Amino acid sequence: xxxxxxxxxxxxxxxxxxxxxxxxxxxxxxxxxxxxxxxxxxxxxxxxxxxxxxxxxxxxxxxxxxxxxxxxxxxxxxxxxxxxxxxxxxxxxxxxxxxxxxxxxxxxxxxxxxxxxxxxxxxxxxxxxxxxxxxxxxxxxxxxxxxxxxxxxxxxxxxxxxxxxxxxxxxxxxxxxxxxxxxxxxxxxxxxxxxxxxxxxxxxxxxxxxxxxxxxxxxxxxxxxxxxxxxxxxxxxxxxxxxxxxxxxxxxxxxxxxxx
Numbered sequence: 001x002x003x004x005x006x007x008x009x010x011x012x013x014x015x016x017x018x019x020x021x022x023x024x025x026x027x028x029x030x031x032x033x034x035x036x037x038x039x040x041x042x043x044x045x046x047x048x049x050x051x052x053x054x055x056x057x058x059x060x061x062x063x064x065x066x067x068x069x070x071x072x073x074x075x076x077x078x079x080x081x082x083x084x085x086x087x088x089x090x091x092x093x094x095x096x097x098x099x100x101x102x103x104x105x106x107x108x109x110x111x112x113x114x115x116x117x118x119x120x121x122x123x124x125x126x127x128x129x130x131x132x133x134x135x136x137x138x139x140x141x142x143x144x145x146x147x148x149x150x151x152x153x154x155x156x157x158x159x160x161x162x163x164x165x166x167x168x169x170x171x172x173x174x175x176x177x178x179x180x181x182x183x184x185x186x187x188x189x190x191x192x193x194x195x196x197x198x199x200x201x202x203x204x205x206x207x208x209x210x211x212x213x214x215x216x217x218x219x220x221x222x223x224x225x226x227x228x229x230x231x232x233x234x235x236x237x238x239x240x241x242x243x244x245x246x247x248x249x250x251x252x253x254x255x256x257x258x259x260x
Contacts, residue, residue, distance in 0.1 A: 033081050033162065036237050037229070040214070045221040049077060049185065052160040054153040056144070056183035058167040060190025060213065064177070066093075067139065067168045069189040069212055069231070072102050074137055074164045076232030079103030081162070083134025086127040088112045088120050090139060103236035108134075117142050121152070128155035128163055139166045142176060149181035186218035192228065195241075209233070211241065 032048030034041045041047045049055055057070045071094070078085050085108055087094065092113050096106050114120040117140050124138040136156075144165055156163040167177055192211040196204050210231035216224055230239040 033077055035077075036080075037227075037240060039240060040225075040227060040229075040238070043216065043222055043225045044185070044219065049162065051162045052157050053184040054149060054156050054163045054165060054182060056149075056165045056167060056181060056186040058169075058177055058188050060188045060215070061172050063189075063191055064172045064174070065168060065170050067166050068098070069191050070166050070187075071139075072098060072232050073187070073189050073212075073214075073238075074166060075099040075104040076102040076236030076238070077164075078135045078137070078162075079105075079232075079236030081134050084108055084110055084132070085134050086110045086112065086123075086136045088114050088123045088127070088136075088138045090114055090116060090120055090141060094139070101234065102232040103234055121148050124163065124165075125151055125155050128152065128159050128161050131159045131161060133159075133161050135162045135164065137164045137166060139168060141168050141170075143179065144176075144181050146180060146182060149183055153182040153184070183218070184220045185216065185222075188215040188217055189213070190215075195243075212238075214238070 031052075032044070032046040032050050034048035035044075057067075057074055058064055059067045059070045063069055075098075079102060085104065087109050089111070090113075094111070096109070096111070099109065100106055112123050114123050120138045120140055124136050127133055127136040144167065149165070152163055152165070165181075165183065169177060190213040192213055194208045194210055196207065212229050212231050214227045214229050216222070216226070218224065228241060228244055230241055232238055
């Protein structure tokens with residue numbers, strides 16, 4: 001009963017806070033948010049991440065538990081899309097200043113602590129009913145069922161608001177992360193060692209811009225792909241490392257593509 005009352009209070013509070021935003025004008029010809037890297041955007045239908053759609057993102061390896069790189073990827077994308085963002089978590093472990101470091105200013109984010117995965121889904125769906133939002137992000141542990149993801153996808157389509165499900169788990173090989181969902185795209189982001197910034201000091205690692213392995217595991221209307229990228233900068237943009245920019249994209253992992 002207490003949990004039900006808390007969820008009701010959360011949803012009512014969200015309705016009140018989001019209603020104050022109004023409905024900012026959006027460019028009618030902008031159906032996607034591009035990454036700004038031709039190598040990535042060329043692999044996505046429309047040249048970027050579709051608005052009015054659900055996108056699924058998780059960390060790779062040990063980071064699947066905390067989702068730090070995944071959160072920064074999402075924040076960097078939303079930093080380049082104007083308006084307020086609803087960010088729903090199960091517990092208060094989101095480091096908000098890190099989002100600001102990739103361009104998503106704290107004053108643009110409405111934070112909501114839902115307590116459990118079911119309440120996160122309810123809050124996400126409520127947020128997606130409001131076209132005044134630039135995006136909705138929900139951090140989820142456990143399963144994201146096909147039915148639940150379809151509800152989010154349909155709500156996103158109706159409002160035109162982009163939605164991100166940030167999947168988290170205590171196990172890096174959690175089979176729940178490979179289950180089918182209605183998400184338009186599924187991504188995995190893994191932190192890689194940074195290269196040494198000085199050619200004359202190769203023994204000094206980790207001081208250059210962070211690097212990620214960015215994997216597109218599933219894409220409706222597209223094909224899986226993998227890139228090595230420099231992590232989101234202060235404006236939310238990714239870059240291909242200069243030493244890799246002229247090389248062909250890495251072949252996707254067949255097992256990962258099949259799981260996606």
